[in-house]
Amino acid sequence: MNVNEAINRLKAIQPTTNACVTIIEDDVKxxxxxxxxxPIALKDNxxxxxILTTGGSKxxxxxxxxxxxxxxxxxxxxxxxxxxxxxxDELGMGGTGTASFNGPVRNPFDLTRQAGGSSSGSAxxxxxxxxxxxxxxxxxxxxxxxxxxxxxxGTKPTYGRISRYGIIPYASSLDHVGYFTxxxxxxxxxxxxxxxxxxxxxxxxxxPSTTIAPSLQDNVKGKVYGVFKEVLEAIDHxxxxxxxxxxCRALESKGAxxxxxxxxxxxxxxxxxxxxIIANCEATANHSNLTGVNxxxxxxxxxxxxxxxxxxxxGFGPLIRKRFVIGSYGLKDENQDKLFRKAQKVxxxxxxxxxxxxxxxxxxxxxxxxxxxPLLEGANMNVLSNAHxxxxxxxxxxxxxxxxxxxxxxxxxxxxxxxxNLTCKIEDESTMFQLALAIETCVxxxx
Amino acid sequence: MTLPSSTLIxxxxxxxxxLADELNFSLSExxxxxxxxxxxxxxxxxxxxxxxxxxxxxxxxxxxxxxxLTLRDDEVTHELPQSEALSxxxxxxxxxxxxxxxxx
Amino acid sequence: xxxxxVIGIEIHCELKTNSKMFSASRNSINDTPNIHVNEIDLGHxxxxxxxxxxxxxxxxxxxxxxxxxxxxLIKFDRKNYxxxxxxxxxxxxxxxxxxxxNGVIEIEVDQQKKQVRLDRIHMEEDTAKQYHLEDETYIDYxxxxxxxxxxxxxxxxxxxxxxxxxxxxLRNMLIFADVTDGKMEEGSLRxxxxxxxxxxxxxxxGTKVEIKNLNSLNNIEKAIEAEILRQNQLLDAGEKVxxxxxxxxxxxxxxxxxxxxxxxxxxxxFPEPNLRPIQLEQAWIDSIQASLPKTPQQWLEHxxxxxxxxxxxxILINNKxxxxxxxxxxxxxxxxxxxxxxTITEVTSLVNIMQEKLFEMVSSHHFALFLxxxxxxxxxxxxxxxxxxxxxxxxxxxxxxVNEHGLVMVSDDLALLNWIDEAIKENPQSILDFKQGKDRxxxx
Numbered sequence: 001m002n003v004n005e006a007i008n009r010l011k012a013i014q015p016t017t018n019a020c021v022t023i024i025e026d027d028v029k030x031x032x033x034x035x036x037x038x039p040i041a042l043k044d045n046x047x048x049x050x051i052l053t054t055g056g057s058k059x060x061x062x063x064x065x066x067x068x069x070x071x072x073x074x075x076x077x078x079x080x081x082x083x084x085x086x087x088x089d090e091l092g093m094g095g096t097g098t099a100s101f102n103g104p105v106r107n108p109f110d111l112t113r114q115a116g117g118s119s120s121g122s123a124x125x126x127x128x129x130x131x132x133x134x135x136x137x138x139x140x141x142x143x144x145x146x147x148x149x150x151x152x153x154g155t156k157p158t159y160g161r162i163s164r165y166g167i168i169p170y171a172s173s174l175d176h177v178g179y180f181t182x183x184x185x186x187x188x189x190x191x192x193x194x195x196x197x198x199x200x201x202x203x204x205x206x207x208p209s210t211t212i213a214p215s216l217q218d219n220v221k222g223k224v225y226g227v228f229k230e231v232l233e234a235i236d237h238x239x240x241x242x243x244x245x246x247x248c249r250a251l252e253s254k255g256a257x258x259x260x261x262x263x264x265x266x267x268x269x270x271x272x273x274x275x276x277i278i279a280n281c282e283a284t285a286n287h288s289n290l291t292g293v294n295x296x297x298x299x300x301x302x303x304x305x306x307x308x309x310x311x312x313x314x315g316f317g318p319l320i321r322k323r324f325v326i327g328s329y330g331l332k333d334e335n336q337d338k339l340f341r342k343a344q345k346v347x348x349x350x351x352x353x354x355x356x357x358x359x360x361x362x363x364x365x366x367x368x369x370x371x372x373x374p375l376l377e378g379a380n381m382n383v384l385s386n387a388h389x390x391x392x393x394x395x396x397x398x399x400x401x402x403x404x405x406x407x408x409x410x411x412x413x414x415x416x417x418x419x420x421n422l423t424c425k426i427e428d429e430s431t432m433f434q435l436a437l438a439i440e441t442c443v444x445x446x447x
Numbered sequence: 448m449t450l451p452s453s454t455l456i457x458x459x460x461x462x463x464x465x466l467a468d469e470l471n472f473s474l475s476e477x478x479x480x481x482x483x484x485x486x487x488x489x490x491x492x493x494x495x496x497x498x499x500x501x502x503x504x505x506x507x508x509x510x511x512x513x514x515x516l517t518l519r520d521d522e523v524t525h526e527l528p529q530s531e532a533l534s535x536x537x538x539x540x541x542x543x544x545x546x547x548x549x550x551x
Numbered sequence: 552x553x554x555x556x557v558i559g560i561e562i563h564c565e566l567k568t569n570s571k572m573f574s575a576s577r578n579s580i581n582d583t584p585n586i587h588v589n590e591i592d593l594g595h596x597x598x599x600x601x602x603x604x605x606x607x608x609x610x611x612x613x614x615x616x617x618x619x620x621x622x623x624l625i626k627f628d629r630k631n632y633x634x635x636x637x638x639x640x641x642x643x644x645x646x647x648x649x650x651x652x653n654g655v656i657e658i659e660v661d662q663q664k665k666q667v668r669l670d671r672i673h674m675e676e677d678t679a680k681q682y683h684l685e686d687e688t689y690i691d692y693x694x695x696x697x698x699x700x701x702x703x704x705x706x707x708x709x710x711x712x713x714x715x716x717x718x719x720x721l722r723n724m725l726i727f728a729d730v731t732d733g734k735m736e737e738g739s740l741r742x743x744x745x746x747x748x749x750x751x752x753x754x755x756x757g758t759k760v761e762i763k764n765l766n767s768l769n770n771i772e773k774a775i776e777a778e779i780l781r782q783n784q785l786l787d788a789g790e791k792v793x794x795x796x797x798x799x800x801x802x803x804x805x806x807x808x809x810x811x812x813x814x815x816x817x818x819x820x821f822p823e824p825n826l827r828p829i830q831l832e833q834a835w836i837d838s839i840q841a842s843l844p845k846t847p848q849q850w851l852e853h854x855x856x857x858x859x860x861x862x863x864x865x866i867l868i869n870n871k872x873x874x875x876x877x878x879x880x881x882x883x884x885x886x887x888x889x890x891x892x893x894t895i896t897e898v899t900s901l902v903n904i905m906q907e908k909l910f911e912m913v914s915s916h917h918f919a920l921f922l923x924x925x926x927x928x929x930x931x932x933x934x935x936x937x938x939x940x941x942x943x944x945x946x947x948x949x950x951x952x953v954n955e956h957g958l959v960m961v962s963d964d965l966a967l968l969n970w971i972d973e974a975i976k977e978n979p980q981s982i983l984d985f986k987q988g989k990d991r992x993x994x995x
Binding site: 521532 | 569603604605633684689
């Protein structure tokens with residue numbers, strides 16, 4: 001895939017998928033490296049100097065940043081060429097790809113369906129074969145879920161492994177940089193390219209870049225795959241379960257050990273409310289800078305307060321305003337004890353339980369989603385069912401704990417893509433890519 | 448599911464509007480209704496949180512909590528040219544960002 | 552009715568660092584607007600903070616000087632509010648875990664020593680500077696993100712004099728430790744005074760009024776006196792004191808209301824997720840303690856050892872730049888007493904005219920060389936006054952100016968001999984008088 005082919009392909013799929021906010025035709029290679037002349041797409045919450053960066057929000061629909069995200073510099077230094085800024089749910093807040101200021105993103109395999117979100121466009125451009133690499137961000141499952149819906153590899157390394165400097169935030173304590181690739185080997189290489197301590201991000205891990213790709217192999221003899229019991233129990237789609245089981249049997253035939261691992265169900269059912277409170281509270285504060293004074297699509301007003309109010313009223317979609325109201329409520333001094341701080345305490349209990357599970361295996365696996373991508377108008381699920389609370393939302397566990405997590409596509413369900421999610425111990429991306437590669441190999445070998 | 452009274456959020460339109468006012472945006476009538484409804488359905492989810500005993504548990508603010516030792520050396524290494532600093536501003540005049548007079 | 556005055560003071564003090572609290576742009580406020588900024592100071596999307604090591608060091612000095620307990624595990628929080636001078640929409644501060652707690656400083660008023668307790672010292676960042684014009688406001692972000700410490704006293708003061716002395720003593724301590732330049736008129740040290748009256752001896756506090764934006768020590772005293780008077784008059788008339796923020800009006804010589812504080816603002820404080828807790832190493836803290844600059848009191852003792860009188864020492868201590876100038880020069884001079892005389896008299900009067908500019912024109916090294924010219928009798932005391940004045944105007948050293956102005960270099964042996972020859976030619980009688988032992992001849 002060269003840059004011109006990528007640009008042509010991006011243009012070709014744009015009318016049907018709406019995957020891009022901006023297609024960039026004039027970026028050139030500035031360095032030689034492992035990604036020389038490789039076309040790369042960036043989720044449009046990755047800050048690019050001199051190139052429109054909207055965060056999927058009308059409020060930023062005129063924002064030309066004066067600086068680069070750390071990862072943009074890293075990609076350029078490796079020889080990469082930026083060819084697109086991709087669509088996302090406004091400010092990364094949404095899991096559908098339908099809440100962007102520039103319209104919904106469609107699943108290339110079925111245009112009546114979602115591609116998932118919020119890194120919707122990045123998932124689509126890799127799935128549609130326009131680029132081999134697209135950057136996303138993952139606060140709840142925003143890389144790993146769309147990856148399953150469009151059949152690509154979606155990776156989220158350990159929290160802090162990749163610098164967040166220059167990524168428009170959603171919720172700082174949950175935000176991870178992630179990416180989409182078509183295979184696991186390239187995913188491992190991208191971890192090597194993008195990782196490394198960044199002095200601009202105080203939360204970045206204090207280690208140099210990883211060097212996983214050169215020695216990556218798929219030997220999993222004696223490795224223990226933990227099967228997430230409660231997630232499997234919450235799924236009632238027979239084909240999903242059948243495919244998952246087939247992968248487990250194939251891994252066993254390669255010498256891996258399959259072991260069922262269980263989590264406290266009451267605690268597991270609190271993942272979604274815990275996430276909802278923490279994410280919205282942090283997001284409310286994170287986006288207080290969007291006022292139209294220093295940047296953004298300013299709306300006129302007689303005084304500065306009116307300018308801010310008009311800018312924010314006009315600039316945010318209704319979903320964002322709703323979430324900010326809820327977040328702001330949770331942050332009120334009088335409410336913090338029962339909402340924000342309560343959620344942070346439950347987060348600790350969840351993480352302790354989750355880390356215990358990860359210590360009982362080399363990697364924890366489960367179907368990434370209950371079944372295929374929902375229709376654009378959305379899925380109708382009982383909010384208190386285990387299918388919703390557990391099977392559709394358990395991947396947020398690794399955002400709570402910071403553990404590395406990856407979705408690998410397996411066999412289609414109902415004729416549409418579907419994937420397995422694998423999570424490993426904190427900082428152990430090396431094992432994660434090894435176990436993921438074995439899954440990929442099993443699928444390629446036809447199990 | 449019944450809710451412990453401590454969690455019950457008795458949300459009305461005025462409270463929503465006052466929250467929106469603090470957040471510096473306005474809401475349409477239908478948005479307010481929508482948010483009131485959201486708060487009501489949220490109750491069921493929040494009830495799940497309430498079932499967890501967090502007595503003696505401290506808040507988890509960061510995924511990794513071991514303290515770091517890193518501080519930034521006090522060196523000037525990164526400034527934007529004035530033109531770039533002001534390039535996105537609402538209005539720039541004589542090197543300043545200009546806004547209608549701040550009343551407060 | 553007799554009432555007690557209760558005063559507590561919050562001081563915001565800008566730290567003397569090269570770069571900002573959470574970003575690597577220059578800490579320089581009085582410059583072309585918006586040139587010492589980057590995307591972090593401007594609150595652009597995607598930015599993250601990193602903590603300035605020197606700012607922590609200077610804060611630790613402030614804590615040590617005020618005997619605060621130090622929390623070596625540094626944590627920050629967000630204070631959320633919307634205002635045009637706060638580009639992120641929140642200020643990063645230390646609400647829940649201040650670096651310093653429970654300090655104390657000693658002040659002296661009317662020969663009475665008194666301890667004022669400090670509640671806390673914490674680090675935070677300054678806001679942008681706004682200039683309000685006719686119908687628009689100009690914003691300069693050079694000040695946005697400048698390192699600040701907030702020093703909060705307990706309500707331990709009970710008079711305007713005590714309050715003034717507290718600020719003065721603390722300010723001097725911080726200036727001497729190089730923590731801040733302490734310029735109140737420029738806003739690098741700002742005071743908010745909380746003041747209330749209560750029935751004498753009562754444990755029940757009265758309604759608190761906050762006086763903001765006091766820009767000099769004298770105004771602190773005047774504002775408090777005026778406010779005590781105002782509150783007493785209100786209470787005498789049976790009226791209520793309202794909870795308010797007020798400012799001091801120099802023309803009206805009284806405080807005027809800025810806004811009422813009926814309902815407390817909800818800042819929705821919560822821990823800053825982008826700065827992980829930072830553990831300061833004890834060895835580093837110890838090394839800062841061990842190398843603390845001299846306090847004003849220690850300087851007083853040192854200056855007296857050097858031969859200064861108490862009055863002279865106090866003059867020097869009240870001007871840190873002058874003191875530094877003198878101390879540097881005194882290391883090179885042959886006669887420290889001479890250096891003291893010149894510093895206290897001539898240099899001080901030049902400082903009154905030129906302020907800090909003098910120290911840019913005359914380096915302490917040049918001053919020392921100049922003094923040595925006097926010691927070596929190269930120039931007379933009368934000539935020296937002119938030479939120092941020329942130095943302050945030109946930035947040149949004494950030697951150069953002596954040459955330029957054709958002053959006689961009596962210390963040069965050859966020049967001295969020539970000069971004597973000339974003198975003798977013109978006054979042959981003198982040499983005879985000299986040989987005859989008439990002392991008078993030496994002075995012609």
